[in-house]
Amino acid sequence: MSFFSRPSSSAVKIVAPSSSHSEPSSPKFARKDSTQRQCRNIMIYGSCKFQDKGCIYYHPPLDSSSPVPPDSPTPSAALPAQAVNAPVFVPKNPASPVPAPAVPSSHIGPIFALSTGSSEYHYDESGAYDSQAQQSDMSANPEGVANLAEHFQALDPSMNMNPYDQVGDMHLMDYDGAMDPFYSTEGAFAHQPLDYHLYTHSRPEALQQRYFISDNVREELQRRSEATYAAPPPGLNLPEETQGYHSLMPLESTIGERRKFGNWYSTVYKALNSQDGIAYVLRRIENYRLNSQAAFSSIESWSRLKHPNVISVKEAFTTRAFNDNSLVVVYEYHPTAETVFDAHIKTKAPQFQNGRLQAQTSRIAERTLWSYIVQIxxxxxxxxDAGLAVRVVDPTKILVTGNNRVRVSSCGIVDVLMFEARQDIAMLQQEDLVMFGRLILSLCCNNLGAVNNLQKSLENVGRNYPQEIRNIIVYLMQKPSPLKTIRQVFDMMKPQMLQEFDESLNAVDQLESDLMSELENGRIVRLLCKFGFIDERPEFARDPRWSETGDRYIVKLFRDYVFHQVDQNGQPVVNISHVLTCLNKLDAGVDERIMLVSRDEQSCLVVSYREIKLCMESAFSELSGR
Incomplete structure (x- = not known):
C-alpha cells in the first residue's frame, strides 16, 4: 500500500535487523547523490538510530522545522510528505504480479481508514523492504484488509475479492492480465450467421405458423401445381389438338383392365384450353355415335348447376380426332384427386412392418365416413332439387380431392348415353338413393360385393360402426317409395351435420390464417422488381452511369446492405430473416436509420428507410416516365 501514511500519534515499534532474515535477492547499488537524499527513517519515524553509526543519507539538524534536504523538490500537498517515498507493498504470491487497481481519489480516505492500533514495518539496515514480514503483519491484523474487501464488495456485490489471492478471482472474471482485475470483462461473443432454411427443417408443433403457411398445405399445393403443368410422355399417339384442347395426357391407365360406362369404354385425359390456358378433364366415350343433337340439352342443365361437392360440367362435343367416333365431356380439373375406390376399397400392396410382410388395414374411420355421407x-x-338425377353414385365416380373432401364426377354423361331411353326422373332419383346406400355399405365393408350378402354385411357394419349408420343404409336400400327422399336422410344424421359444419368453419379459419401469412408477399415481390429495374442498369437517357449516381447510388448501397453482407470471416450472410425485415421496413418507410457503406469502404451514409424509399420511388418514376 504505497500511498497511505502512519498516523503521527500511533506508537511505532522499530525492530532491529535479524540475522535470520534472508538477504534480498536484488543487488544493492550505492547512489551517487546518496548524501543529498534525506533518510527515510527521518521522514517516517522522525529520527534515525543509525545516524551516528555510518548512515550515508542526509540527516537535517534537530532544530530544523522543515526536514527537506538541499536541492530536493517539495512533496505534493495532495499526499502526506511521509507517503512520497514509502515502499511499495507487493504480496508474496507465486502468480505473476498484477498492477494495482486505479481507485478514485474520493475513495482513498474511506477505503484506507485502517485501524490506528500498533503495527510493525520491517526494514533492513539499508532500507530494503521485507515483503515476507509485511505479509505476516497484515495477516496478524486483518481488520484493514476486511474493510478494503467490504468496500469493493459494496461497489460490486457479485465480486468475491481477496486482495491477497487474486488468481482465482481473475479466473472467474475472465481476466487476461491487461485490464483492471476489480472490474470483470465481458465475454467475447462470436457472431455466427443464422441458418434460415424455411422449407427444410421441421418446426416445433407448438410454434405458431405466423410468417409462412404450414408445411402440409404448402406441399399439397405444390403437388397440385406440379400435376397441373406435367407434360405428357412421348409415344402416346394422342391428337395434338381437339376442339381447342391441346397437350392431352391420360389420367388413368389405358392398358389392362379398363372401366366402362354401360357398354362403352371410357378414358380420362387432362388437357389445356387454348382460350383461357386452364387445365380441364376430358372424359372420352369411345366408339359412340350421336344420333340426336338434343341429347346435349342435359349437358346445358348440368353446366348451370354449381355445388361444392359436384364437379362442374363445362361442355360436351363429339370428335373424330381419336380415329373413331368419340363423345367428349369436359369437366373441371382437380389435380392429385383419386377415386373413393382407390382410396379406401382397393386392395393395397402389403408392406413390411416389424420385419414382416403384412397386409394393410384400410377400414375407413368413422369420422371420415360421416363426412363423406354428409357431403354426398x-x-x-x-x-x-334441380330436377336432375346423379345416376353415377359409384365408388369409381366419386373423387377424393382433399382432406376428407369428396366430389361427384362424371355427371351428365349417362343422360347423353341413355337419351333415347326417356326414363322417369322420379324413378332415377330413387335409384340414386339405392346407389347411395350401396356406396356406404361398400365403404363400411371395404368390398364392392358386400351387397350380395346384405344380412352379413349389415352385421359387420353394426360391429364396427354406430347404429345410426346401419339405420341409414337400411333406409336407403328399401324399396322405392314416394315418401323416401334424401331429406329423410338429413333428419337421421342431424348431430353429425352440425359437427361437419363446425369442422368446415374450422377449416375455413385455418385457410384464412394461412392466407394472412402470405398476404404481404406481393408487396415484397414488387420491391424486388423495382430493385431489378434500377440496380446495375447499363444505360438510361444516354447516361451509362445513371445507376451509380444520385438517388440510384443509395438504392445500390441498400441492396448491398440487404443481400451482400459478410460475417467476420468473410463468408456471405444468407439470412432470410434479415432480408424480410429490411424489405418490410423499406415498404413501410419507417424512420429507423441505418449506415450504408460503399464497396471500397471509403465513404458511408447514414439514412433512414423513409429516405431510401423516396429514392427508390423517384428512380422508378423516372424509369417509368411518370
Whole structure:
C-alpha cells in the first residue's frame, strides 16, 4: 500500500535487523547523490538510530522545522510528505504480479481508514523492504484488509475479492492480465450467421405458423401445381389438338383392365384450353355415335348447376380426332384427386412392418365416413332439387380431392348415353338413393360385393360402426317409395351435420390464417422488381452511369446492405430473416436509420428507410416516365 501514511500519534515499534532474515535477492547499488537524499527513517519515524553509526543519507539538524534536504523538490500537498517515498507493498504470491487497481481519489480516505492500533514495518539496515514480514503483519491484523474487501464488495456485490489471492478471482472474471482485475470483462461473443432454411427443417408443433403457411398445405399445393403443368410422355399417339384442347395426357391407365360406362369404354385425359390456358378433364366415350343433337340439352342443365361437392360440367362435343367416333365431356380439373375406390376399397400392396410382410388395414374411420355421407347427401339433394338425377353414385365416380373432401364426377354423361331411353326422373332419383346406400355399405365393408350378402354385411357394419349408420343404409336400400327422399336422410344424421359444419368453419379459419401469412408477399415481390429495374442498369437517357449516381447510388448501397453482407470471416450472410425485415421496413418507410457503406469502404451514409424509399420511388418514376 504505497500511498497511505502512519498516523503521527500511533506508537511505532522499530525492530532491529535479524540475522535470520534472508538477504534480498536484488543487488544493492550505492547512489551517487546518496548524501543529498534525506533518510527515510527521518521522514517516517522522525529520527534515525543509525545516524551516528555510518548512515550515508542526509540527516537535517534537530532544530530544523522543515526536514527537506538541499536541492530536493517539495512533496505534493495532495499526499502526506511521509507517503512520497514509502515502499511499495507487493504480496508474496507465486502468480505473476498484477498492477494495482486505479481507485478514485474520493475513495482513498474511506477505503484506507485502517485501524490506528500498533503495527510493525520491517526494514533492513539499508532500507530494503521485507515483503515476507509485511505479509505476516497484515495477516496478524486483518481488520484493514476486511474493510478494503467490504468496500469493493459494496461497489460490486457479485465480486468475491481477496486482495491477497487474486488468481482465482481473475479466473472467474475472465481476466487476461491487461485490464483492471476489480472490474470483470465481458465475454467475447462470436457472431455466427443464422441458418434460415424455411422449407427444410421441421418446426416445433407448438410454434405458431405466423410468417409462412404450414408445411402440409404448402406441399399439397405444390403437388397440385406440379400435376397441373406435367407434360405428357412421348409415344402416346394422342391428337395434338381437339376442339381447342391441346397437350392431352391420360389420367388413368389405358392398358389392362379398363372401366366402362354401360357398354362403352371410357378414358380420362387432362388437357389445356387454348382460350383461357386452364387445365380441364376430358372424359372420352369411345366408339359412340350421336344420333340426336338434343341429347346435349342435359349437358346445358348440368353446366348451370354449381355445388361444392359436384364437379362442374363445362361442355360436351363429339370428335373424330381419336380415329373413331368419340363423345367428349369436359369437366373441371382437380389435380392429385383419386377415386373413393382407390382410396379406401382397393386392395393395397402389403408392406413390411416389424420385419414382416403384412397386409394393410384400410377400414375407413368413422369420422371420415360421416363426412363423406354428409357431403354426398348434400350433393344428391342439390341435384334432385334441380330436377336432375346423379345416376353415377359409384365408388369409381366419386373423387377424393382433399382432406376428407369428396366430389361427384362424371355427371351428365349417362343422360347423353341413355337419351333415347326417356326414363322417369322420379324413378332415377330413387335409384340414386339405392346407389347411395350401396356406396356406404361398400365403404363400411371395404368390398364392392358386400351387397350380395346384405344380412352379413349389415352385421359387420353394426360391429364396427354406430347404429345410426346401419339405420341409414337400411333406409336407403328399401324399396322405392314416394315418401323416401334424401331429406329423410338429413333428419337421421342431424348431430353429425352440425359437427361437419363446425369442422368446415374450422377449416375455413385455418385457410384464412394461412392466407394472412402470405398476404404481404406481393408487396415484397414488387420491391424486388423495382430493385431489378434500377440496380446495375447499363444505360438510361444516354447516361451509362445513371445507376451509380444520385438517388440510384443509395438504392445500390441498400441492396448491398440487404443481400451482400459478410460475417467476420468473410463468408456471405444468407439470412432470410434479415432480408424480410429490411424489405418490410423499406415498404413501410419507417424512420429507423441505418449506415450504408460503399464497396471500397471509403465513404458511408447514414439514412433512414423513409429516405431510401423516396429514392427508390423517384428512380422508378423516372424509369417509368411518370
Amino acid at each position: 347427401a348434400g350433393a344428391i339433394k342439390t341435384v334432385h
